[in-house]
Amino acid sequence: MIQLLHGDCLTLMKEVEPGSVDLVLCDPPYSSGGTHAGDRKANTTAKYTDRDFDGAARLPAFSGDNMDQRSFTAFMRWVCSELRQKTREGGILEIFVDWRNLPAMTDAVQMAGWVWRGVIVWDKGTSRNQPGRFRNDCEYVVWCSNGDLPIDWKAAKGIKAMPGVYHVPMVNPKQRFHQTEKPVELLERLLAICPPGGTVLDAFMGSGSTGVAAVRTGRSFIGMELSDQYFEIASSRIREENERALEDF
Numbered sequence: 509m510i511q512l513l514h515g516d517c518l519t520l521m522k523e524v525e526p527g528s529v530d531l532v533l534c535d536p537p538y539s540s541g542g543t544h545a546g547d548r549k550a551n552t553t554a555k556y557t558d559r560d561f562d563g564a565a566r567l568p569a570f571s572g573d574n575m576d577q578r579s580f581t582a583f584m585r586w587v588c589s590e591l592r593q594k595t596r597e598g599g600i601l602e603i604f605v606d607w608r609n610l611p612a613m614t615d616a617v618q619m620a621g622w623v624w625r626g627v628i629v630w631d632k633g634t635s636r637n638q639p640g641r642f643r644n645d646c647e648y649v650v651w652c653s654n655g656d657l658p659i660d661w662k663a664a665k666g667i668k669a670m671p672g673v674y675h676v677p678m679v680n681p682k683q684r685f686h687q688t689e690k691p692v693e694l695l696e697r698l699l700a701i702c703p704p705g706g707t708v709l710d711a712f713m714g715s716g717s718t719g720v721a722a723v724r725t726g727r728s729f730i731g732m733e734l735s736d737q738y739f740e741i742a743s744s745r746i747r748e749e750n751e752r753a754l755e756d757f
């Protein structure tokens with residue numbers, strides 16, 4: 509089952525049945541860029557692309573990325589609270605964030621009632637050059653459960669823990685569908701915590717990378733996106749992936 513919803517995720521949330529989701533895997537706007545509140549006010553093309561026409565600067569900018577830290581915390585708390593209502597007891601939240609807003613995100617998820625369980629590291633393998641300084645070449649996934657997450661040690665015999673660090677290269681800007689696209693390979697690996705055939709929700713799906721990963725791994729998908737252009741791109745990407753999956757079946 510694939511359900512793609514166009515609009516503001518907070519408005520669209522009413523379309524989703526409470527307790528029906530196994531995994532929320534979301535990549536919201538980071539409201540990042542620069543170290544000062546003023547730097548966050550620039551648009552996403554200025555903040556996240558290299559202005560090279562053939563690179564990600566050719567893709568549409570997106571909104572929702574200009575919040576200061578207080579507003580970001582309040583917004584994420586609100587969204588994560590709605591997302592928790594849609595998730596079954598024992599379901600999982602995985603939410604992307606960068607280093608600047610990592611403390612705000614871990615506050616927001618806990619305020620929304622999730623049990624914060626850890627921070628997964630995505631090593632992108634590259635970042636902007638900062639001579640004489642440490643690179644910021646990782647992004648993070650805050651992961652949580654909706655209530656208890658007991659381990660049944662008997663049933664878990666032979667099952668390995670999943671890695672906490674993923675070394676997956678960024679998508680080449682020239683091949684991207686979205687300015688801040690996440691690699692499908694990374695998303696597929698993050699989906700491993702969702703039961704086979706389970707339901708995945710992405711409230712900020714952008715170009716639909718999580719949906720592509722869900723289709724490839726045989727899960728149901730609910731995706732939401734505000735931008736007209738990115739909603740179109742996500743719809744056609746996911747539709748094509750689904751047609752390929754049906755042909756292979």
Ligand SMILES: C[S@@+](CC[C@H](N)C(=O)[O-])C[C@H]1O[C@@H](n2cnc3c(N)ncnc32)[C@H](O)[C@@H]1O
Pocket residue numbers: 515516517518535536537538570571572685686688689690691711712713714715716717718732733734735738
């Ligand atoms: C970081 S991008 C997601 C990129 C995606 N992971 C991909 O690989 O293409 C965040 C997306 O959230 C969308 N967005 C911003 N505010 C939103 C809202 N209130 N409801 C739904 N989508 C929103 C933006 O338009 C943007 O495309």
